[in-house]
Amino acid sequence: MTEVLLQVENLRKSYGDNVVLDDIDLTVAKHDVICLIGSSGSGKSTLLRCLNLLEQVDDGVISFGGREITDPRIDPRAVRREIGMVFQAYNLFPHLSVLANCTLAPVRAGGVGRRDAEDRARTLLARFGLADKASVHPDQLSGGQQQRVALVRALCTEPKLLLLDEITAALDPELVGEVLEIVRAEAEAGMTMILATHEMAFARDVATSVCFLHQGRILEQGPPAQIFTAPREERTRAFLQRVL
Numbered sequence: 336m337t338e339v340l341l342q343v344e345n346l347r348k349s350y351g352d353n354v355v356l357d358d359i360d361l362t363v364a365k366h367d368v369i370c371l372i373g374s375s376g377s378g379k380s381t382l383l384r385c386l387n388l389l390e391q392v393d394d395g396v397i398s399f400g401g402r403e404i405t406d407p408r409i410d411p412r413a414v415r416r417e418i419g420m421v422f423q424a425y426n427l428f429p430h431l432s433v434l435a436n437c438t439l440a441p442v443r444a445g446g447v448g449r450r451d452a453e454d455r456a457r458t459l460l461a462r463f464g465l466a467d468k469a470s471v472h473p474d475q476l477s478g479g480q481q482q483r484v485a486l487v488r489a490l491c492t493e494p495k496l497l498l499l500d501e502i503t504a505a506l507d508p509e510l511v512g513e514v515l516e517i518v519r520a521e522a523e524a525g526m527t528m529i530l531a532t533h534e535m536a537f538a539r540d541v542a543t544s545v546c547f548l549h550q551g552r553i554l555e556q557g558p559p560a561q562i563f564t565a566p567r568e569e570r571t572r573a574f575l576q577r578v579l
């Protein structure tokens with residue numbers, strides 16, 4: 336039986352009068368790769384931010400590893416040690432080397448020894464073709480390299496779940512592939528992920544399940560073969576016709 340890692344029930348989030356997420360239900364099993372697709376403003380980023388407790392939800396329950404993390408007594412920092420997130424803008428610390436960027440969270444917040452954190456970071460940097468970049472600063476890297484480092488940094492905390500928010504959207508097209516290759520490798524290695532993405536070919540190829548968001552609701556969810564070839568909803572079809 337597949338083990339449920341994350342469960343979202345009846346999630347609702349507004350900014351003032353603007354209902355941004357409404358009646359969101361989502362179940363994520365271990366090793367799932369869920370792609371969130373939908374028009375700009377449909378709520379993909381907000382959903383990811385809610386899952387990582389960067390946003391307070393108005394209603395509903397999020398359970399992670401069998402624990403309700405929307406419980407106000409839960410420490411969001413403890414949750415974020417287990418749910419890694421990478422954003423569109425790389426958000427690397429500019430004053431720190433690549434290696435220091437990667438070891439900061441495991442050492443400061445994760446209680447990992449410096450030597451162990453550095454070993455793990457170097458192994459991951461090497462795996463993703465960045466072995467020679469450990470001592471340079473982010474501004475000496477290309478956008479694609481910076482985003483690969485941001486992924487390595489997220490993986491250094493050994494997250495149980497990785498949230499990726501349009502991580503290739505700010506990159507020149509020729510740099511997108513090298514970043515998606517890491518995501519693909521992690522998916523193949525069994526990492527559980529939820530990605531907001533405009534990369535439809537990638538979603539079709541790598542997702543175990545695709546959610547189409549429209550005006551803050553998951554209008555349709557299914558395996559990529561179904562969503563991309565035989566969507567049930569007219570709105571999904573219209574969206575795919577625009578973007579494919």
Ligand SMILES: Nc1ncnc2c1ncn2[C@@H]1O[C@H](COP(=O)(O)OP(=O)(O)OP(=O)(O)O)[C@@H](O)[C@H]1O
Pocket residue numbers: 350353355373374375376377378379380381382501531
């Ligand atoms: N901090 C905020 N304050 C007020 N409104 C917000 C805030 N963040 C997002 N919104 C609104 O929430 C809605 C959903 O935005 P969100 O960024 O989640 O969409 P998205 O699907 O990720 O879009 P994109 O593909 O452009 O990133 C939009 O109407 C947006 O204007």
